[in-house]
Amino acid sequence: MTSVERVQAAIELRPPDRVPVDLHNFQPAAYATGLPLGEVFQDGGLLAEAMLKAWREFGHDMILLENGTACNAQACGMEVIYRDQAAPATGKPLLRSLEDVAALEVPDPFTTFPMCEILKATRILSQEVGDRVWICARADQGPMDLAAQLRGMSELMMDIALGEQEELIHALLDYARRVATRYAYALIECGGHSTSIGEAEASPDLISPQHYRRYPWVHEKKMAAELKGQGIILHNHICGNTGAITEDFVATGAPVLEVDHKTEPSKIKEAARHKSCLLGNIDTRLLSLGTPAEIDDACRELVRVWKPDSGFILGPGCAMGAETPAENIHALVEAARKYGVYTS
Numbered sequence: 138m139t140s141v142e143r144v145q146a147a148i149e150l151r152p153p154d155r156v157p158v159d160l161h162n163f164q165p166a167a168y169a170t171g172l173p174l175g176e177v178f179q180d181g182g183l184l185a186e187a188m189l190k191a192w193r194e195f196g197h198d199m200i201l202l203e204n205g206t207a208c209n210a211q212a213c214g215m216e217v218i219y220r221d222q223a224a225p226a227t228g229k230p231l232l233r234s235l236e237d238v239a240a241l242e243v244p245d246p247f248t249t250f251p252m253c254e255i256l257k258a259t260r261i262l263s264q265e266v267g268d269r270v271w272i273c274a275r276a277d278q279g280p281m282d283l284a285a286q287l288r289g290m291s292e293l294m295m296d297i298a299l300g301e302q303e304e305l306i307h308a309l310l311d312y313a314r315r316v317a318t319r320y321a322y323a324l325i326e327c328g329g330h331s332t333s334i335g336e337a338e339a340s341p342d343l344i345s346p347q348h349y350r351r352y353p354w355v356h357e358k359k360m361a362a363e364l365k366g367q368g369i370i371l372h373n374h375i376c377g378n379t380g381a382i383t384e385d386f387v388a389t390g391a392p393v394l395e396v397d398h399k400t401e402p403s404k405i406k407e408a409a410r411h412k413s414c415l416l417g418n419i420d421t422r423l424l425s426l427g428t429p430a431e432i433d434d435a436c437r438e439l440v441r442v443w444k445p446d447s448g449f450i451l452g453p454g455c456a457m458g459a460e461t462p463a464e465n466i467h468a469l470v471e472a473a474r475k476y477g478v479y480t481s
Contacts, residue, residue, distance in 0.1 A: 156477025263328020
């Protein structure tokens, strides 16, 4: 199988020849260029070349393309700080009140920075290796994450806790969903095989399961359904321990669930079996600070739990740190080849 065929089989819950491998490696790839990370993350050509160089070295099956967690926020008008040694960071919130969302427009990804640069990178990757490696072109942040950036995390949490403006909270989440969805369409048009959203702020580490079901879940499910109706594969990434929302996480309908290392593997495997493909969930701290032997052990154990019945892509549980050692990344990729073979 080619990498594209291998990933496609896993997402469709069919056994591939072996477990495919993803690298959530936009930071190590940019770091390896020797340029300031902020420079790479603002230039689609530089970002594409960094991702191609990493793919040539590691030979992973899926390229997860992004420039951090501030792309959509900046496209919506927020100030973003590009840093030399880390991913971009958002500045002060854009909305003083929930009512202000009515004045926001959904940006055009083809003309709005930095979305247009990620589209450029997607085109380059598609033209260069789109027939050989799966490209997940990330639509940046999902409904809850973008809403929290625009409103301010503390402010949105207080809005949710008070529950006095539920209709306006949903209006903000719906706006954020429409931003990510429009961006997703553009990324697929430019050659992505699938797309992805990050929903760290929807984690049970931050909001209760009840509030997750009342607010983010509604909009994540709507986004997944709309894209599925157009034949587009969505990955949903929720950081932290999703154990308290396991069934809801699966019920968003996202074909791929990107699972953090804090989530207990066997529980989510049982919930997702025959329903969703699991991607992850090797600890990024282990990848940064551990030894190749320790990473091999962790991967072997995860393959044991998640490999049965297919629906499994091996990878980090979240974005890898910029200085993750190359030998540890090689150990991750090699583990799939050693332990992930499916027999007929």
